[in-house]
Amino acid sequence: MMTMDAVGAGTSDGRFIHVFGRDFPRDLFMARLFYLLYFASFGSLFPLLAIYFKQLGMTAAQAGVLLGCRPLVEFAAGPFWGVFAERFRKGKVLLLFSLGAFIVSTLAIGFVQPITPYCVVLDKNDTGGECKLLVPADKIVRGGALGYLKEATGFGRRKRDTANRIIDTIIDLSSYDGDGGMRIGQAPQYITSEKVCNYDEEIYGVLVSPPHSTRVYREPAVQQAFMLLLLLIALGEFFSSPTLPLADGCILNLVTDQPREFGKIRLFGSIGWGVAMFIIGIGLDYSDTFRNHPCPTKNTTEKNYILCFVTCTILAAAAMLVATQLRFGQEHEQHRPDEVGGLVMDTQINEVDPAVAEKARGKQLRTNETREQNEWRAALKAMMNIHFILYISGVLCVGFGAGNVFAFLFWYLQDLGGSPVLFGIASVVNHGAEIATYFYTFQIINKFGYMKTMYICLGANVARFLLTSWLSNPWMILPLQAVQGMVLAVVWATATSYVSLVSPPHLKGTTQRILQILYHGLGRGCGAMLGGVIISNLGVRAMFAILAFVTACVLGAIYGVNRMLKYDGIKYGHNFDDDDITYAPQGMPMGNAESKITDAFNQTSVVNTNYGTIGPDPQDDAYDRYVSNPYE
Structure with missing residues (x-):
């Protein structure tokens, strides 16, 4: 049971939250809960993005670019958000905006998928399963002879034209052929005439089949999806990058008298990440059901990552709700997002004599860009x-x-x-x-x-x-x-x-x-x-x-x-x-x-x-x- 009392002086506003028989300072409780939820949202999706991209038919090089661009964009965006936050001094508004951008970009990533035009099937009518065929995804009759009979008679649904439809068993090409001569980790497989009997590049174009999936994609469609995902990830990271620095700056203000508490509060992020990934792993193991899958088959190792995107979104939305309860203090107490990293590393800096610190801050405010460049040059030297x-x-x-x-x-x-x-x-x-x-x-x-x-x-x-x-x-x-x-x-x-x-x-x-x-x-x-x-x-x-x-x-x-x-x-x-x-x-x-x-x-x-x-x-x-x- 959770209640809130306005007694004591454990935090600057003196309020406590009563949870399971114990009293916790309200501000610090909200800080722990925010880190728990925010890091859990990352842990429920981002460690799995690489294998999700692999399931979309992308190469390891493409997946590496999509994942590796995030920290680079984050650092590039830092100075911009620092100037923006210093000018407007609306830390909570910017925090909520960045969390909203994170939610929107995450959902957008989940909607980007190349179209699945073909499936690979075993032809049981003519060759007894000895030959694999490439068949359009909408021309496959599932369920063998019974499925064909249902399609032909229209039993339970509108009668369909079965003259040009095929009774076949859909297969995962990678599991059927082993690695096909590919090294472990290399993906996807390219469709060739040696693997698929009726494949002709002039007719079908360049086709790829990701491992652990029955789908077949056109390579140009995969490349288009890659470029769109790169744009979404870069934009999403740019607009969501102030989230953690702003939250850190807010929490640092709360623990000014006890700066070492910051690290203990931040620990809840690691806990949230690990627990979320563990729970998602169990759930994902059973998420092999797809609605309107173009190439469905039993005993597939393909996973439905919608679970990850939905969980990430829900946890991020919960973190956003908690963020509304974080207390940022007065405008002059708020930190620039691009300053917070050093503050986190240097939480004992309050031992500096106040007069010396104030004099230095006054001098720093009068410095121009050249001064900043000189500092970088001096540091590098x-x-x-x-x-x-x-x-x-x-x-x-x-x-x-x-x-x-x-x-x-x-x-x-x-x-x-x-x-x-x-x-x-x-x-x-x-x-x-x-x-x-x-x-x-x-x-x-x-x-x-x-x-x-x-x-x-x-x-x-x-x-x-x-x-x-x-x-x-x-x-x-x-x-x-x-x-x-x-x-x-x-x-x-x-x-x-x-x-x-x-x-x-x-x-x-x-x-x-x-x-x-x-x-x-x-x-x-x-x-x-x-x-x-x-x-x-x-x-x-x-x-x-x-x-x-x-x-x-x-x-x-x-x-x-x-x-x-x-x-x-x-x-x-x-x-x-x-x-x-x-x-x-x-x-x-x-x-x-x-x-x-x-x-x-x-x-x-x-x-x-x-x-x-x-x-x-x-x-x-x-x-x-x-x-x-x-x-x-």
Whole structure:
């Protein structure tokens, strides 16, 4: 039972929600519920989009472009929404608009499908089932001789012309012919005269048949659907990209006095993602019924993904309803969407002396675009350090692998015989390991240091990718998914804190922005695109083997150079608290952006010759309060 009381002072408005015998601060309860629903909406659809696109007859390269463009569009849209939000200061209105755009674009994606003009059947009348024929979808009589009799006599319906209709058994060409000489992961199959007796390219054109489906598409129709989907996804991502940064900024305002609570609240997103994917996996396993399917058959492995689109829409609508209850505060308290990412990474920045922070903000408001460009140039110049480049290359490599796994792991498991139930369980294992590992990140880094932690994570990825490429039993992916969850949790948490430690304080926000672009944009986005190209040409096993090789090369380069230069990296100080690390399931957009609040450090004069040592300038006291002895 849920009730609301206006007593106590657990939040700034003093209201509580009574749920199952316990009292929860209203604002924080709504924040947790929003993250739970919003991330659950993503988890119910987006991990499965690749295999949905495969069912539409698309190649891995096309699916990789459709999935990989999302983080790239998100980063490109950030500055626009930052200026827009700063000008109008209507955070809640913009949040609701972006959620509405997400719902509309998701529904639009579900309506885009190429027409199914043909089916492949076994001719039982003439050749005893020895020859496969291409037949128009509307000229097939289902149900054998009884079905033909019903069609001819008009029993139970209007009599139809059966003179030119055929009694046949519809088949899934990929399951009937095995892989047809194709490597695992390559799709779709092209119809040829060797596979289908009556096929003539001059008459029918270029036809393709996706695996796990009885449909046959014209290739030009698939390409048209791809272009339309690309447009819808790009537009949808552009208009919906402010959602998470705006919500993060709102929640950050609620936990100003206890910033470490933000990470714990964000944890509900991972819970929602994993649970939603698990439930959808079970439901999808039984969703093999289609209304007016052009090529119906029994025992098909084709799935009806309408369930995913409907669930995603309902959960997003519920999140939108909850968002109306989020309290954004006064207009001057609202953050630009492109500032929130740095704020999330730097939730202890309130230790800066208020006078210094206010003076820096005043100066920042008077800066022009040239100043911004100089900051980026200065940050890039500061990053031109061999140790920093090597470390970031390791982070980029992990992001590249994460993008490929997010896009094509289920694509691969489906071809190995994996069911949607397995996909759901794998998601729970992945996110469960990810959540559990976040609580031990501090201990791991403090024990091994940043570089050794990176060695461990890259080594784990090498083993994981190799074992994945050798899989024959799809259920063996479960322990590897646990490893993935741990690796992603450790790498992202350590990368954000590492950048904060080794960057000059007055450039920290810019370097955080660069880190996000490298990991979430180039890593995840370009990783999915390049991985799709590799799969289309060499197969998915080769893609994972190449990932293992590249990761091993990066690991060897980092280790070799650091050994040669006798560099072991840095550790946390004993009083450093990592509770403010951002929690987000893999594949989700982050609150991406530079944090202009970190410009409070602009008054410092830091000479950082090795880009890792924090100078003893008195004005850095706020920073030094929680960072000490950065090197081992």
